[in-house]
Amino acid sequence: MSGTFVGMPAFPKAAHEAVHDQTLRGNLRHATHTIRAKREKAVSEVSDWAALREAGKRIKDHTLRHLDRYLVQLEESVTAAGGTVHWAADADEANRIVADLVKATGEPEVVKVKSMATQEIGLNEALEAEGIRAYETDLAELIVQLGKDRPSHILVPAIHRNRGEIRDIFRGEMGEWGRPAPEGLTDTPAELAEAARLHLREKFLRAKVGVSGANFMIAETGTLVVVESEGNGRMCLTLPETLISVVGIEKILPTWRDLEVFLQTLPRSSTAERMNPYTTMWTGTTDGDGPENFHLVLLDNGRTDSLADEVGRQALRCIRCSACLNVCPVYERAGGHAYGSVYPGPIGAILSPQLRGVGSEIDASLPYASSLCGACYEVCPVAIDIPEVLVHLRERVVEGGAVTERGNKVVLKPAKGHAAERAAMRAARWAFSRPGALRAGQRLASRTRRLHPRSLPGPGKAWSGSRDLPTVPKEPFRDWWQRTNGGKDGAK
Amino acid sequence: MRVALFLTCVNDTLYPDTGRAVVKLLTRLGVDVDFPMAQTCCGQAHYNTGYRHEAEPLARHFSDVFGEYEAIVTPSGSCGAMVRELYPRMGERARAEGRGDTLSATLAPVVPKTYELTEFLVDMLGVTDVGAYYPHKVTYHPTCHGLRGLGLGERPRRLLQAVKGLELVELPGAEECCGFGGTFALKNSDVSAAMGADKVRNAESTGAEVLCAADNSCLMHIGGTMARLSTGMRPVHIAEILASTEEEPAV
Numbered sequence: 032m033s034g035t036f037v038g039m040p041a042f043p044k045a046a047h048e049a050v051h052d053q054t055l056r057g058n059l060r061h062a063t064h065t066i067r068a069k070r071e072k073a074v075s076e077v078s079d080w081a082a083l084r085e086a087g088k089r090i091k092d093h094t095l096r097h098l099d100r101y102l103v104q105l106e107e108s109v110t111a112a113g114g115t116v117h118w119a120a121d122a123d124e125a126n127r128i129v130a131d132l133v134k135a136t137g138e139p140e141v142v143k144v145k146s147m148a149t150q151e152i153g154l155n156e157a158l159e160a161e162g163i164r165a166y167e168t169d170l171a172e173l174i175v176q177l178g179k180d181r182p183s184h185i186l187v188p189a190i191h192r193n194r195g196e197i198r199d200i201f202r203g204e205m206g207e208w209g210r211p212a213p214e215g216l217t218d219t220p221a222e223l224a225e226a227a228r229l230h231l232r233e234k235f236l237r238a239k240v241g242v243s244g245a246n247f248m249i250a251e252t253g254t255l256v257v258v259e260s261e262g263n264g265r266m267c268l269t270l271p272e273t274l275i276s277v278v279g280i281e282k283i284l285p286t287w288r289d290l291e292v293f294l295q296t297l298p299r300s301s302t303a304e305r306m307n308p309y310t311t312m313w314t315g316t317t318d319g320d321g322p323e324n325f326h327l328v329l330l331d332n333g334r335t336d337s338l339a340d341e342v343g344r345q346a347l348r349c350i351r352c353s354a355c356l357n358v359c360p361v362y363e364r365a366g367g368h369a370y371g372s373v374y375p376g377p378i379g380a381i382l383s384p385q386l387r388g389v390g391s392e393i394d395a396s397l398p399y400a401s402s403l404c405g406a407c408y409e410v411c412p413v414a415i416d417i418p419e420v421l422v423h424l425r426e427r428v429v430e431g432g433a434v435t436e437r438g439n440k441v442v443l444k445p446a447k448g449h450a451a452e453r454a455a456m457r458a459a460r461w462a463f464s465r466p467g468a469l470r471a472g473q474r475l476a477s478r479t480r481r482l483h484p485r486s487l488p489g490p491g492k493a494w495s496g497s498r499d500l501p502t503v504p505k506e507p508f509r510d511w512w513q514r515t516n517g518g519k520d521g522a523k
Numbered sequence: 524m525r526v527a528l529f530l531t532c533v534n535d536t537l538y539p540d541t542g543r544a545v546v547k548l549l550t551r552l553g554v555d556v557d558f559p560m561a562q563t564c565c566g567q568a569h570y571n572t573g574y575r576h577e578a579e580p581l582a583r584h585f586s587d588v589f590g591e592y593e594a595i596v597t598p599s600g601s602c603g604a605m606v607r608e609l610y611p612r613m614g615e616r617a618r619a620e621g622r623g624d625t626l627s628a629t630l631a632p633v634v635p636k637t638y639e640l641t642e643f644l645v646d647m648l649g650v651t652d653v654g655a656y657y658p659h660k661v662t663y664h665p666t667c668h669g670l671r672g673l674g675l676g677e678r679p680r681r682l683l684q685a686v687k688g689l690e691l692v693e694l695p696g697a698e699e700c701c702g703f704g705g706t707f708a709l710k711n712s713d714v715s716a717a718m719g720a721d722k723v724r725n726a727e728s729t730g731a732e733v734l735c736a737a738d739n740s741c742l743m744h745i746g747g748t749m750a751r752l753s754t755g756m757r758p759v760h761i762a763e764i765l766a767s768t769e770e771e772p773a774v
Contacts, residue, residue: 043711050713341619360700364717400711402704402718403571405671419612425573452706456569460577463532463563464584473536493709497716498747501537508530508539512558518546 036181039371041396046365055191059363062190066357069303070410077299086292088414091348094283095338101250101283102329108253112315114325119277120437125330126157129242129275132326133163136273138239144257144264145169146244147185147351148277148330150373151386154242165242166208166234168263170227177204183367183375185353186301191366194218201226209233231263241271241322245278246350247293248327251286254314255327258297258307268311274322279330281338281347293350296412301352333386339435342423346381348413353378355407355417361400370397377407381420388436389428395446398424429453473507480505526556527592529585529637531602531739532564538739544766544773545598545640548655551766552648556596561588567605572706575613579626582610586633594647595637598762600669600738601705603639608672610634639669640762641678641737651681656769658688661759662731664722664745666738667700679737679761686764692729696721703744719748727754737761 039045049055074080094101106116119125133141141158143149143165155165155176167176174189175182178200182188189197198218205212210230216222243264247256255276257264268274284290298307316325338344356362356376367375371393372383380397389395398421407417427434429452431443445453462468476483480503486495494500512518526549530542542558549556565585566578585606589595597603611634614627644650663683669675683691702708702718709715722745726734732755736742739760746758759773767773 043713046711047713050717056717342616360702360718361711361714364714398573399707400714402667402700402702402707402715404667404700404704406667406698406700409671422571422573422575425571426575427573429573430576452572453574456572456574456577459564460566460569460574460581463566463581466561466563469532469563476536490709493712494747496712497751498708498719498744499750500747501743503537504539506539508535508542509558509560511539511543512546513560517556517558518543518550 036371036373036393039391039393041392042365042369042371042400043396045369045371045393046400049366049369050364052366054193055366056364058191058193059366062187063357063363066303070300070354070357073299073303073305076305077295083292083296084412084414087296087350087412088348090284090289090292091413092345094285095281095344095347098280098283098338101285102280104250105248105253105283106329108250109315109325109327110253112253113317114253114315114327117326117328119328119330119332121332122152125152125277125328125332126154128328129154129277130158130161130163132273132275133158133240134161136240138163140164140166140234140238141240141242141275142166142168142234142238142267142271143172144241144243144267145172145259146242146277147373148244148279149242150182152277152330152332154277166231166238168231168234168267169259170224170261170263173227173231174200177201177208181368182373184356185351185374185376185378186356187353191368194220194223197223205230235263235266235270238267238271240273240275241267243268243274243276245276245282246297247290248278248283249285249287249290250283252314254287254312256290257311258294259309259311260302260304260307262309265309265311268313269321271322273324273326274313275326275328277328277330279332280334297350297352300354300410300412335438336435337385340385343381343385343420345415346378346385346420348415349378349382350413352412354410354412358406358410359401360404360406361402365400370400377401377417377421378415381415381417381424384424384427388434389424389443389446395428398422398428470507470509474510476503477506524554524593525591526554526594526596527589528556528558529562529565529589529595529597529602530558531597531599533740533743534598537743538760541598541739541760541762544760544762545596547771548653548762548766549596551768552644552650552653554648557592559588559592565602565605567602567609568705570605570609570613575616579613579617582613583626583629586629589637590632593636594643595633596640596643597637598640598737598760599740600639600666600673600675601740603637603642604668604672606637607634639673639675639737641675641682642673644682644765645678652685653682653765655686655765655767656688656772657686657764657767658772659733660690660692660731661733661735661764662692662694662726662729663697663761664694664701664726664734664736664741665697666736666741669737670698675737682761682765683735687769689764692731694729694734695725701741701745703741705740708744715744716748719744720752723748723752723754723756726756731756733757733759733764735759735761735764
């Protein structure tokens, strides 16, 4: 498996492989069901959960509505606290800024805190191309990096791996990147964690440059916040001389007070903990304490365009907790890689087609990667109505229409490959607008019922490959109703 | 009270027994039920597949057909949720597209008076014991749009628990989607089939003879999977169980 999502096939094709991979199905089922049950317990302890969810939604909506103002306020606060703010319109620009900042330090390597934004822009690969090595220090990201793999989950990117696979990756690959795995490493969790600790520690102590994202940015103070479980983040955020944080512009909160809501909802939704083990907050630079140089790279990369869409913009409330992944029956069976993006699962299915557009095969297929069961919306701590956005994006795929791309209004054409479906939908609408036509069709089906096959050829196999067709009754209900005067004539 | 049966196009065409059961049940409970012959389809498949504009004429047609009735009863959680949740949203989208309030105003009358069958029984008629008899072991699958869209909650279970002779057993993983999802079943058939197979295995593990739900489209998928996997179980719509009596038992 290569480390890139470029050129991914459509979701159904990618999912086809995953559904039949029994090891993967087992790993995912076990992991998602465990965390699902824990989350439910952690959330049920909070008596005002519904109010917290509503507050989180409103704070995010308010911030997004006034994003222009809060971004400028944040820039002023960060600058006043000794940091430097950079603005990046897209992935290339952000990668360029970070690479130049690292080069200016003369360092050949950086240590990284787990960050979705830097995964989104492919920062590691961009730095590699400039001769700079980026070391992932989150345990799961380390497993993915060592395995030349791709992340398959937002919170636990190596969720698709079991202990045996992780031991094999550590044994085979750690030596290439630094301190090798200890002799005779087994697959017990404590040994695997110790191997990672030893491997990473030399990198923490050596690194002069740290790269992170952030969970929150506080506009009024210029404070950045990272919540994490392993302590690797704390190491990367405090030990290096230079810290570079790449953060999506939607991560702003107006005030310190607003944190109260999210520091309750995020850990319970994501790791099912009452509070995460490490919360690191920093405001610019402080003499003699922590990094001497702090750079904040504010990343747009499609976010302003999403903000212009009044249905789709709610996806920008996302705090990357991954509760929606853990509860999703489609994610559980298709796995994260099928989504062709660092953002898998239900949130990925609405984020990727907005941030990247619906032009590619994979992005045009993502809005359909859901049965619209609504479990994601139910658990979302900022009440993103994911099914609503999925249906909205389906409409964008089949109908095209006005969207914003890089700040400009453009009109999309309907996507290719939906002609037969469109014709069928129109024909159905025509028939359903005429009760007589519907009835004629029903009667035809009823009269030819003995000729109907149990399975269908061609595209019909999509149904009958795994399910018997329903048998068509002797007469439709409406004929019975009319024949028996609504059953009043006693006829059965 | 003038009550209309909105049977849904799927039930009308493929599951007339469910329609007959609703008529029998409501008549027994003293409700005068009408079936407006001009009814067709609520437009859910169009809307959820991304053809909102194709769904609009169907929604307007629905409103024309049912607008005059005092209550509209449907034996489908998803079609009920289409009217109650998504018709107002269609109106909002039309407004956002600069087409004014016409669609909203057209659809508004039918939205609050559309009831899913179990809601109508429990909330409007105030009954949980409908005098039914069904001597079978049954497990209940709450379908997604009924559960999370309409918030049917315990209503279907309360109705089933009051049925004489019926033994209700809990379905493991009951609240997980069966994998039907309308056109999802065709567009993502591998994942849909895997979800269906897991649902059927969970149902089998209960030892029940019957898997009951309040939506035949989900039951078409679950039942088709059961037949293919040669389980001994049958899918049965809740209306058929509630309509069954000692004098006229359902088979």
